[in-house]
Amino acid sequence: MKRTSVLIIGFVAGAAGLCLSISAASAQQAPRYPLDDKLASEPAPWTVPGKWGKHGNWGRWGEDDKRGMLNYITPEMVAKAAALVKKGKVYALGEELTNDVPRVITPARVGIQSILENDGYDRVAAKSGEYDPKRQQGAASFTFMHNHTGTHLDTLGHIYHDNALFNNMPPPKPVGTAHGDAASVVQMVGRGVLLDVAAYKGTDPLPVDYWITLEDLQNTAKAENVEIRKGDILLVRTGWRKTWGEPDAAGRLDAAHTKWHQPQPGVGPDSLKFLNEMEIVAICSDNAAVEWGFPAKADYNRKAFDFLGLPLHLDFIWNRGAYIIEILNLDELAKDKAYEFFFTLGPLLLKGGIGVPVNPLAIL
Numbered sequence: 001m002k003r004t005s006v007l008i009i010g011f012v013a014g015a016a017g018l019c020l021s022i023s024a025a026s027a028q029q030a031p032r033y034p035l036d037d038k039l040a041s042e043p044a045p046w047t048v049p050g051k052w053g054k055h056g057n058w059g060r061w062g063e064d065d066k067r068g069m070l071n072y073i074t075p076e077m078v079a080k081a082a083a084l085v086k087k088g089k090v091y092a093l094g095e096e097l098t099n100d101v102p103r104v105i106t107p108a109r110v111g112i113q114s115i116l117e118n119d120g121y122d123r124v125a126a127k128s129g130e131y132d133p134k135r136q137q138g139a140a141s142f143t144f145m146h147n148h149t150g151t152h153l154d155t156l157g158h159i160y161h162d163n164a165l166f167n168n169m170p171p172p173k174p175v176g177t178a179h180g181d182a183a184s185v186v187q188m189v190g191r192g193v194l195l196d197v198a199a200y201k202g203t204d205p206l207p208v209d210y211w212i213t214l215e216d217l218q219n220t221a222k223a224e225n226v227e228i229r230k231g232d233i234l235l236v237r238t239g240w241r242k243t244w245g246e247p248d249a250a251g252r253l254d255a256a257h258t259k260w261h262q263p264q265p266g267v268g269p270d271s272l273k274f275l276n277e278m279e280i281v282a283i284c285s286d287n288a289a290v291e292w293g294f295p296a297k298a299d300y301n302r303k304a305f306d307f308l309g310l311p312l313h314l315d316f317i318w319n320r321g322a323y324i325i326e327i328l329n330l331d332e333l334a335k336d337k338a339y340e341f342f343f344t345l346g347p348l349l350l351k352g353g354i355g356v357p358v359n360p361l362a363i364l
Contacts, residue, residue: 042305045305055319058168066156066179069281073190073281094329095329097112102288103288108146116139117140147353147354150327152356154324155181157179159314166319181351185356188233190232191233195236196339199220199237201216203239204239208262209262210265212236212266214274232281235330236267237286237334238266240260241286262295263293263296266291266293268291281322291312325358
């Protein structure tokens with residue numbers, strides 16, 4: 001009897017172990033990103049011949065066009081957007097530029113360095129603290145920064161492919177880039193729409209590596225009772241910006257901003273067809289790259305369109321001449337549930353600037 005019990009127990013344990021092994025194998029075989037698998041064999045949007053030229057919006061506004069989708073916004077559209085202003089409340093959407101500004105930390109992308117001139121304009125005083133009451137005192141400073149730190153606009157010069165920029169413009173060069181630079185932008189004014197996906201999904205911030213689907217975007221708009229229209233400037237809130245200042249696991253100051261640098265939630269490439277059809281002029285977010293799959297995961301190669309890079313960046317900037325704004329502060333807009341507003345942006349007219357720090361305004 002004792003030997004029979006041992007055999008039964010051994011059989012049960014073995015069967016349980018087999019079940020666990022099968023379950024583990026099934027889990028390993030389950031697709032990590034089903035939509036990525038689904039899009040793997042789909043043709044990339046930028047490989048489809050354009051209506052006006054070789055690609056996307058190439059040639060749509062002439063061979064010499066440097067502004068892309070900004071041409072789509074007409075004076076009538078601006079006037080309609082301006083009519084959304086009812087209260088006169090203004091929301092600044094940019095992050096403060098400091099030496100610890102939110103960014104993707106690399107050896108090149110350092111914090112902002114603002115340095116005063118040694119003597120400013122106060123050249124009368126021989127000693128510190130002395131002054132001439134008959135003269136004003138003053139100071140001046142200069143700033144050293146990387147153009148893709150903090151809240152910034154990705155210009156049309158930021159992404160190129162096949163050795164050409166959008167509209168077949170020549171690629172950037174170390175000195176003298178004049179095509180698709182910040183000075184070409186001039187202004188961006190129109191109807192802004194906030195899609196607070198973090199609030200809609202009930203998790204703020206969204207989980208690490210979360211793929212924001214087209215369904216998420218559309219359902220968020222529906223829940224907010226706001227309509228996505230042609231020519232809109234879309235602002236997608238993930239809640240991720242708050243991770244920049246979070247402490248490490250031991251509760252200590254985390255100078256490396258480890259949580260921020262995890263794979264961030266972002267807009268998935270399944271949304272590209274819809275965003276293209278809706279003629280979205282710019283897509284913006286409070287994360288580092290707007291789109292899903294950044295920073296890249298060491299153990300995974302993306303599959304959508306059989307393309308290893310950032311598909312939203314390539315499609316928006318290179319194929320369509322549309323714009324991307326990253327690392328926005330959307331928290332106050334979200335708190336007030338301000339989902340539709342007058343959006344205005346006048347960037348630094350930085351000749352040759354591939355990116356440019358910005359402080360967009362949303363006005364209600």
